[in-house]
Amino acid sequence: xxxxxxxxxxxxxxxxxxxxxxxxxxxxxxxxxxxxxxxxxxxxxxxxxxxxxxxxxxxxxxxxxxxxxxxxxxxxxxxxxxxxxxxxxxxxxxxxxxxxxxxxxxxxxxxxxxxxxxxxxxxxxxxxxxxxxxxxxxxxxxxxxxxxxxxxxxxxxxxxxxxxxxxxxxxxxxxxxxxxxxxxxxxxxxxxxxxxxxxxxxxxxxxxxxxxxxxxxxxxxxxxxxxxxxxxxxxxxxxxxxxxxxxxxxxxxxxxxxxxxxxxxxxxxxxxxxxxxxxx
Amino acid sequence: xxxxxxxxxxxxxxxxxxxxxxxxxxxxxxxxxxxxxxxxxxxxxxxxxxxxxxxxxxxxxxxxxxxxxxxxxxxxxxxxxxxxxxxxxxxxxxxxxxxxxxxxxxxxxxxxxxxxxxxxxxxxxxxxxxxxxxxxxxxxxxxxxxxxxxxxxxxxxxxxxxxxxxxxxxxxxxxxxxxxxxxxxxxxxxxxxxxxxxxxxxxxxxxxxxxxxxxxxxxxxxxxxxxxxxxxxxxxxxxxxxxxxxxxxxxxxxxxxxxxxxxxxxxxxxxxxxxxxxxx
Numbered sequence: 001x002x003x004x005x006x007x008x009x010x011x012x013x014x015x016x017x018x019x020x021x022x023x024x025x026x027x028x029x030x031x032x033x034x035x036x037x038x039x040x041x042x043x044x045x046x047x048x049x050x051x052x053x054x055x056x057x058x059x060x061x062x063x064x065x066x067x068x069x070x071x072x073x074x075x076x077x078x079x080x081x082x083x084x085x086x087x088x089x090x091x092x093x094x095x096x097x098x099x100x101x102x103x104x105x106x107x108x109x110x111x112x113x114x115x116x117x118x119x120x121x122x123x124x125x126x127x128x129x130x131x132x133x134x135x136x137x138x139x140x141x142x143x144x145x146x147x148x149x150x151x152x153x154x155x156x157x158x159x160x161x162x163x164x165x166x167x168x169x170x171x172x173x174x175x176x177x178x179x180x181x182x183x184x185x186x187x188x189x190x191x192x193x194x195x196x197x198x199x200x201x202x203x204x205x206x207x208x209x210x211x212x213x214x215x216x217x218x219x220x221x222x223x224x225x226x227x228x229x230x231x232x233x234x235x236x237x238x239x240x241x242x243x244x245x246x247x248x249x250x251x252x253x254x255x256x257x258x259x260x261x262x263x264x265x266x267x268x269x270x271x272x273x274x275x276x277x278x279x280x
Numbered sequence: 281x282x283x284x285x286x287x288x289x290x291x292x293x294x295x296x297x298x299x300x301x302x303x304x305x306x307x308x309x310x311x312x313x314x315x316x317x318x319x320x321x322x323x324x325x326x327x328x329x330x331x332x333x334x335x336x337x338x339x340x341x342x343x344x345x346x347x348x349x350x351x352x353x354x355x356x357x358x359x360x361x362x363x364x365x366x367x368x369x370x371x372x373x374x375x376x377x378x379x380x381x382x383x384x385x386x387x388x389x390x391x392x393x394x395x396x397x398x399x400x401x402x403x404x405x406x407x408x409x410x411x412x413x414x415x416x417x418x419x420x421x422x423x424x425x426x427x428x429x430x431x432x433x434x435x436x437x438x439x440x441x442x443x444x445x446x447x448x449x450x451x452x453x454x455x456x457x458x459x460x461x462x463x464x465x466x467x468x469x470x471x472x473x474x475x476x477x478x479x480x481x482x483x484x485x486x487x488x489x490x491x492x493x494x495x496x497x498x499x500x501x502x503x504x505x506x507x508x509x510x511x512x513x514x515x516x517x518x519x520x521x522x523x524x525x526x527x528x529x530x531x532x533x534x535x536x537x538x539x540x541x542x543x544x545x546x547x548x549x550x551x552x553x554x555x556x557x558x559x560x
Binding site for chain 1 (some may be wrong): 289291300301305332
């Protein structure tokens with residue numbers, strides 16, 4: 001093979017920034033969606049250490065053929081400072097996972113994790129309305145999921161984080177925006193829970209731990225794990241063995257891929273390049 | 281298509297840095313060679329403005345999954361400062377086009393333009409020995425070509441640049457290393473010339489000019505143009521119409537692709553990952 005056909009001098013660049021980076025799935029999935037829409041573009045993994053984040057990102061954003069960035073652990077909150085304008089979800093959550101170069105020169109941040117998660121449940125025929133939700137993890141992804149789930153009017157939203165203040169602070173923010181939702185801090189539990197969600201990094205890659213220490217999960221609990229690598233975390237294995245319905249991090253990603261690429265295209269000003277789609 | 285198979289979280293990054301960038305051919309060609317050798321790697325176009333070069337490159341080199349860079353116009357000389365060690369050709373030329381992350385943490389610079397050009401002529405059955413060479417352009421690529429051609433013992437090497445001092449300085453450097461070669465400054469000419477080489481940017485992209493103002497070229501002159509986009513420059517069109525043998529920038533690139541990737545692998549420490557190749 002003399003030349004490859006998926007990258008050229010005219011390719012527009014996107015990146016996913018995180019540390020570690022090997023476990024991310026956006027390169028395969030978002031590149032596929034960009035390509036499907038007819039763009040000569042690729043989304044790359046970009047592995048940046050925390051100490052380098054600020055200086056490195058400031059310079060990456062000056063690369064002229066870079067049109068957008070996705071952020072993953074541990075940068076979803078720090079990335080807010082890079083945006084010249086934040087979307088509605090990002091303002092509530094205090095984190096972003098997508099940053100688009102605007103055709104006017106600014107950078108527009110928004111978070112789609114929570115919306116993608118709700119979309120994944122919707123596609124699986126599962127509603128949050130009037131159900132009791134246990135959420136583990138109040139970091140970037142956890143906050144996004146909490147706000148999006150709260151919009152769906154669950155009966156209750158119990159939130160745990162190893163940093164208890166972070167979890168109770170999130171519950172308080174939820175109640176401020178959604179006073180009708182019983183959002184509160186609570187230890188991990190499977191009793192009195194309809195939907196169990198892990199949005200903490202516990203169980204990622206070679207981490208053998210579980211975000212909740214139980215031997216069995218009641219079979220009527222729906223269990224979701226935001227982790228994408230491994231796909232089958234120990235939590236989800238236990239859930240399957242317990243007879244529970246399970247949802248995967250990859251489904252949350254699938255639920256948001258289209259929304260993230262819409263965000264890029266809307267601000268890059270490339271929507272009208274797609275004949276099949278109405279221009280913006 | 282749900283996922284692409286050519287990029288993932290584990291992909292190692294390489295880049296070609298220049299401005300403009302759309303015309304480069306390294307992304308297709310070097311990515312193909314990296315892939316052929318079994319690496320999960322991709323070489324991207326990176327468009328950086330001159331004012332941003334120093335700060336941007338310092339940060340790009342801190343991206344942990346970036347293993348190497350290629351430099352094109354106008355950065356081949358400035359890029360020397362990024363290297364912690366320079367190869368033999370780079371020391372003579374004062375420019376690099378390849379910078380490899382060393383397994384010990386440093387960055388090793390070398391230039392393969394000239395070696396690739398001589399290799400392209402060798403593959404085409406053309407030798408420089410005892411022939412009269414006219415070289416237009418004494419920038420990064422021109423200097424590299426001049427030193428590599430001088431090693432082949434041409435009868436003479438006449439060098440032109442719009443910056444006359446740059447051209448005569450290059451001729452002087454050549455004579456210092458190769459005193460047996462008649463290297464000198466001279467205006468562009470096709471009479472008394474066996475091989476005409478353009479290494480200036482004149483004729484690149486939409487530039488309609490020619491690096492030499494002649495209506496016809498003697499048919500026994502071999503004409504080479506280092507420009508890769510367009511492939512068929514006006515100079516090469518005239519050469520073909522004049523009945524001359526022509527060589528393209530793409531052939532020079534082909535001549536050096538293997539050498540550039542060897543350089544990356546030798547320093548990245550990935551050679552031994554290839555079962556078919558002896559480890560370094």
